[in-house]
Every structure is written in C-alpha cells, then in structure tokens.
Amino acid sequence: MKSLEQNALEYHSHGQPGKIAIQVTKAVGSQADLSLAYSPGVAVPCIEIHKNPAKAYEYTAKGNLVGVITNGTAVLGLGDIGALAGKPVMEGKSVLFKKFAGIDAFDIEIDETDPEKLVDIIAALHPTFGGINLEDIKAPECFFIEHHLRDRLSIPVFHDDQHGTAIVVGAGLLNAVQLTGRDITKLKVVCSGAGAAAMACLDLLLDLGVQRENIFVCDSRGVLTTNRELTKEKRAWAQNTDAKTMSDVMHMADMFLGVSGPGLLKQDDVKKMAAKPIVFALANPEPELRPELVREVAPDAIVATGRSDYPNQINNALCFPYLFRAALDSAATNINQPMKLACVEALAAMARSDEHFGRDYIVPTLLDKRLLTGVTPKIATAAHESGVARKHLNEEEYRAQLEALAKTLL
Ligand SMILES: NC(=O)C1=CN([C@@H]2O[C@H](COP(=O)(O)OP(=O)(O)OC[C@H]3O[C@@H](n4cnc5c(N)ncnc54)[C@H](OP(=O)(O)O)[C@@H]3O)[C@@H](O)[C@H]2O)C=CC1
Ligand SMILES: CC(=O)C(=O)O
Numbered sequence: 001m002k003s004l005e006q007n008a009l010e011y012h013s014h015g016q017p018g019k020i021a022i023q024v025t026k027a028v029g030s031q032a033d034l035s036l037a038y039s040p041g042v043a044v045p046c047i048e049i050h051k052n053p054a055k056a057y058e059y060t061a062k063g064n065l066v067g068v069i070t071n072g073t074a075v076l077g078l079g080d081i082g083a084l085a086g087k088p089v090m091e092g093k094s095v096l097f098k099k100f101a102g103i104d105a106f107d108i109e110i111d112e113t114d115p116e117k118l119v120d121i122i123a124a125l126h127p128t129f130g131g132i133n134l135e136d137i138k139a140p141e142c143f144f145i146e147h148h149l150r151d152r153l154s155i156p157v158f159h160d161d162q163h164g165t166a167i168v169v170g171a172g173l174l175n176a177v178q179l180t181g182r183d184i185t186k187l188k189v190v191c192s193g194a195g196a197a198a199m200a201c202l203d204l205l206l207d208l209g210v211q212r213e214n215i216f217v218c219d220s221r222g223v224l225t226t227n228r229e230l231t232k233e234k235r236a237w238a239q240n241t242d243a244k245t246m247s248d249v250m251h252m253a254d255m256f257l258g259v260s261g262p263g264l265l266k267q268d269d270v271k272k273m274a275a276k277p278i279v280f281a282l283a284n285p286e287p288e289l290r291p292e293l294v295r296e297v298a299p300d301a302i303v304a305t306g307r308s309d310y311p312n313q314i315n316n317a318l319c320f321p322y323l324f325r326a327a328l329d330s331a332a333t334n335i336n337q338p339m340k341l342a343c344v345e346a347l348a349a350m351a352r353s354d355e356h357f358g359r360d361y362i363v364p365t366l367l368d369k370r371l372l373t374g375v376t377p378k379i380a381t382a383a384h385e386s387g388v389a390r391k392h393l394n395e396e397e398y399r400a401q402l403e404a405l406a407k408t409l410l
C-alpha cells in the first residue's frame, strides 16, 4: 500500500502540476469576440473604470476574486519554510474558496519578511482583488501587517490563521461545553502556542464568556508570566504565577487548546486534566497529540484536530469561504466582529441540529453542502445590521441565490 507521502506527491503532480487553473468566462472564438475581449473593445470598460473605479465590479472579475497571500513564515505547523514552499497550501486554500463558495482566488507567495515592505506590496496589489485573505504569516508580524492593511484598504482584509481559526474553535467549544455540561465562565483553559492563531482564539474565547484569569498560555519558552519579558500581545495573557512549564498548569484544566506544533502535548498532561476534558490539538499536519493517544488516557475526552482524517475537524476552512462569500456579495468594507460571531453561532447551531451531534460531531464536516446556504446568509445579515455592508441582501432571497450557486459546486 502506498504511504500518505507517496499519495500526496502523486496527487499534486499527476496531470497538470498543482491543484488549480484559470477558466475563461466569455466567448473568444471569433474575430468579433476578440475585438470585444481585447483590442479595441477592451478599452471601453477601461475608460469607464477610469471615470468611476466602482465599475471594476461590473466589468472585471474583481468582485469575485480573493488574493490568498503569504510570505511563508508560518506555513501550517511547518514553520518558516519560505514563500515558495507554502504554495501548495495557498493553492489548496484557493481550491476551497472555489469549491465551497464559488469564489475565484489567486495564490500569491511573496518573498518578503519585512512587515512594512509587505504591507506596501500587498497594498499595491490590492486593486486586483475584492478581498484579501492573509495566510500563514507568523506572529507578531501578522498583527502589524493585518492592522495596517485594514487601515489602508477599503476591501476586506482577513488573516485566516487568526480569525478563521478562532471562529471554528469558538463554534466547537460552545458545543463541547454543552455536551460536557460545563459553565463556560468557569472553564479553565491551557493554550499551547502564543502566535497568530492563539491570540485570536483567546480573544474570541473571552467574547464567549471564558474568564481571562482562567486562561494559561504557553509559548516555546513556557508559561506566559508577569515576570517574563513579553511582546505586547503576549503580555495581555501573562499570569502572576510561579508556574514555568505547560505541565505545571495542566492540573484540572478543562480545555487544552493546541495551536503550536507537533507532539507538544504529553499523555501525562492529559491525565492531569478534569474529567471529560476538551482537547483541541490543532497543529497541522501533526497535532500536539493524536486523538487515539488522548483517548487512551482520557476515554471520555472530546478531541478535535485540524485534519480531515479524524472526526471533529476544527479548521479555518470551515468558515473562510462563507465569510468571504458573504462579504463580497454584500460589498462589505471589512469582516467585522458581528460577522465573525454570527459565523460562530451558525456553525455551532448547524452541528447541534444534526442527527450525528455528539462528542465526535461538534462541528459540521468541511464537505457539508449545507454550509454555504446555512452559514453565509447569517454572516451577510450581520454585515448589514452592523453597518459594514454597502449592499443589503434579504436573508431569504440570498439563501435562494446561494442554493442555485450550491448546485454548481462540489
Ligand atoms: N486547525 C486550524 O485551523 C489551524 C491550525 N493552526 C496551527 O497552529 C499552529 C500555529 O500557527 P500560527 O499561530 O499561525 O503560527 P505562529 O508562528 O504565529 O505561532 C506559533 C506559536 O507556537 C509556539 N510554539 C512553538 N514551539 C512551541 C513549544 N514547544 N511549546 C509551546 N509553544 C510553542 C510559538 O512560540 P514563540 O512565540 O515562543 O515562538 C508561537 O507562539 C500551527 O501548527 C498551525 O498549523 C493555525 C491556524 C489554523
Ligand atoms: C489550517 C491552517 O490554516 C493552518 O494550519 O495554518
């Protein structure tokens, strides 16, 4: 039998190398077509857009086009492997945009690590796109880059590893808390990782009711404590404690949130957790601890990973296609907190209403065809109600429109 490694390389190399290609949407088979698609006809929409830039949404692909942009500094849990080596992931994200939500995406791998230069480069590229999905850019640079791009650009800019991850973690946690009969305000959380994904997940956990004093965060040097020198993002999570290592804070933890690296959670630490522990080991491709090893020492655990080959796939792919679909269709100026919270609620509710709902089904699966029609309209409504939508979409009419789109996908 072939190994996963062999299959993965064959999958990516057979036929036309890579996973995505470009499609032409207009007739170009005759001289008459060509004279519209290219010179002289193409000059007409150019002049219209020059007079009124908003016309780009009418005459070009901009309104349905997202840039999936990385510099390759935090590719999955593989770390700083560089822009080019990150390309398979970016092509993969582009595939999911297209297949799950009908959005065209260009993957752009930029060989630049200086945050200010990266902001300038991405800002200069932005006219091409209706939205920008930042991907696999490491902390703390990602915070600066996203913040400055959001300030400068009037199209949605969204760092998937921060907010996409947080949304799906939020949805999974709401359901895990319900299934284990917990009070979220008393939940004790240990987070492994203090980077892009961790910081955004923890912020969202606070919004969902988790108390800051119940959260212990660890980076590569151990627990974030008030007596350590920390970046401003990490300082917000420092605890006044003598604890040094993750093992020191695992006692009676209700939840382990892993957004760090492979194999960093030990079975002995799972044993220290409260009954019915919630273990989200989300590092990709190799989680902090494999589900079967968690269950070996905690049979009543709720376990999630970022992978497609285990139940409970907590992965930002469960939300970014629908957030961008809603943002593009409602011409939202950004993807704001009410849109993110609407997405959390919609994902959690969809899992709860499913007959499979239970400890091995806390979030819908990525291939669930109900996601596009179930989640997207809720996000668009939140965009409208929170004032960032330039176009109001009636929820029912929009759902019908998405049902038609869904039939053309997957
Ligand atoms: N399932 C999902 O949907 C997603 C999963 N992830 C996963 O989360 C992980 C982190 O991604 P991201 O936040 O973007 O990357 P970042 O580079 O921004 O952050 C990585 C973090 O991991 C920490 N870390 C490294 N080694 C250790 C260690 N031994 N113990 C504790 N913490 C450690 C780093 O510590 P330090 O700050 O000291 O360098 C840093 O805080 C990756 O594995 C990625 O695959 C990310 C996004 C989505
Ligand atoms: C899923 C994802 O975005 C990551 O692991 O980086």
Ligand SMILES: [Mg+2]
Pocket (backbone or CB within 6 Å): 076, 135, 136, 160, 161
């Ligand atoms: Mg990522």
